Amino acid sequence: MRKKWLGLGLSFMLAAGIAGCGGNDNNGTSDATNGKSDGGTATPASEKSQPVQLKYWTDDRHDQEYIKELINKFNETNGDNIQVELTVMSENYTQSVDIAFSSNQAPDVLRLKSANTSEFVKKGYLAPIDGYLTDDMKKKFGSLLIDNVNRFDGKVYSLANTGLTMRLVYNKDLFAKAGIEKPPVSLQEMVDDAKKITEVGKSEGIYGFALNFKNPKQAFDRSIREILSLSGYQGLGFDMKTGQFDFAPYSQVIKYFKQMHKDGSILPGAETLDIDPLRAQFAAGKIGMYLSFSTEPGVYKDQFPTEINWAGALAPTLDGQIKGTSEIVSAGTWLGISAKSAHQEAAWKFMQYMYGDDVLKTYHEKGFGIAIVPSIVEQAKNPDTNGMEGFLVGDHDSLWPAAPSVTPEGSNYADAFFKYMISDGDLKTITADLNARYNAALSKAVEKGEFTVTPNPAFDPSKPQGE
């Protein structure tokens, strides 16, 4: 019996020992890299003071090789003995950040996106950077400081780098085959073109239109959002002039989508289509057109290399007239500093390096994102990626003020409209119900102090930033 207890005790100690050896403070789930890893040698503490270790977390994977290069260069050249360790997350970035902050293992610098910045600010994860901003930086980024995007309650938390434009992505060969000369400028033209392409291609499994309807919100937020903003309406159903939700313009667009479904012009099975299978079908020449972000040229260069002749064009509008501007999304934020970081000044020095002209210029030229910082747009050459020319920021693109994000009871607008699109229902009733539920949720959020809403009766959709 004594031997048995001895054995158990030793096993326990061994297990504890192994657990202890394996533990470190690196929470990265994948692809952690340290700038000093290649060729760097440790410097004895007695010879040189301990370096300031910074952790930088991102969920961007498309640019990781370039970012690694930049970090290696920063680690080798900065005169403040700062060492940055990059961790590239695969999935569940927001949840990983939540866990890191609740267990006091937060990174010092974080990749911020428009979808997570306001939540991170509300949770108290981010430190304002106003105190660090030099006059030059204020001048460089000043026109891109936007409330509820990178500035909250008057404090700046991040700065812009790139943005995503949204376009109609179309197969030029299929358009030519169907006798269509140019991409549609109105929704009626889009419906007609989709029908023509389907008529000439259906026997070969070719259809005029598709979207990733498996998640209707993801599908509509990359299509109707753009159609509406270019038509002069906020793309997520919010009316800037009244400060209330009004889905009436949205309901006008959905009629045309319903018509395409009724005509049989939409790829069969699109109801459960994810974006990547959709891209695979487009690359195979089976889809006439869809709408998406400026990430598509990169996708067709690396992920789904294709022989088809394709391009991006401005989204069609409700009546063929451009009365607004095409909204640049995921813009206004890039890096931010953790409020819990013990090395905020060092983190800012790293941020300053990353926001340097050379870095931002090369980031655009390599095609990782479309530059929106005016001084960079002026200097940078166009990226050498097929199809990118159709997505570059032009006269009809601009940033829009942030619309409040609310969570209503019941289904969201995308699910409700998609249900109407592929089955039946009374559009007026659906629209009225959405308006009522979204405005109730808006009032509740305002009452709770989550945000304030200021109607802007003078709002001009052709100059959303008022300039």
Add this chain to the structure above:
Amino acid sequence: MSFKWKRLGENSLFLFPSIILTAVLGIYPLFWMLRYMFYDYAGYGEALFVGLDNFRRLMRDGLFWESVGNTFMFAGGKLLLTLPLSLLLAVILNGKLRGGSLLRGIYFMPTVISTAVISVVFYTIFNSYNGMVNTLLVKLHLISQPVDWLGPKHAMLTVILVAVWGAVGNYMLLFLAGLQSIPQDLYESASIDGANAGRRFLHITLPMLAPVAQMVMMLAIIASLKGYESIMVITEGGPIGKTEVMYLYLYKLLFPVSTGSPVAQQLGYGSAVGFASAAIVGAITGLYFFLSRKMNKVY
């Protein structure tokens, strides 16, 4: 130290890791959930006490009750196909069949493969634009136009078939273990008395298998009511909510899918939905135990 105390010490030591894990990962969060179901809480900021508001919202939440209906349809379809099929396979493999071990391994394989992987494969098999099922059926001239297996009309049937494929091997193995514990002399004496294979199955196999079958069915019912993983990958609950089951609805409230625009967690309301869902599964399991109470009595 007496033998009894030593034994208790040993047992406690072995139980310790499980108890700790259950307490930390199961019971502790459960208490938080029981608290939050009375709060309006988005995962950050102040949790606002709202009394029974979340339950009032639950009562008028058409999407939740639709998901409950879908859950019953999914679970019912899955059980109706899985249980007879797994019992049939177990009975066949319990006989002296050449290559029985190999077949047992093959049938059990879906249980050990990742649900996500299986689901992605089935998506490519069933999708309507270039799926293998449609290609095969068209080539065999059984259909002229591709069938939209994942469309609103057929999506539920498709996800049930995928779930059955994934579950049959597991329950087959449990049934097989039950069959192998039935004494062979019962069959021998019945054969001497002139009972044919059908009578032996009805009067020996089924009654003797009853206690095992009761447990297997209980596990199958709970798993069917709680299952959502393959649905999440194949249809994400769509199209238009046709395959949205209870636990998938709950998952989306607690871990909303990011769409590029901000999406808020609903921890308070999600906790209330979680409680109601658990209560529904518990009530059905309890009812099943009551109705099947005679099954564990072997005469």
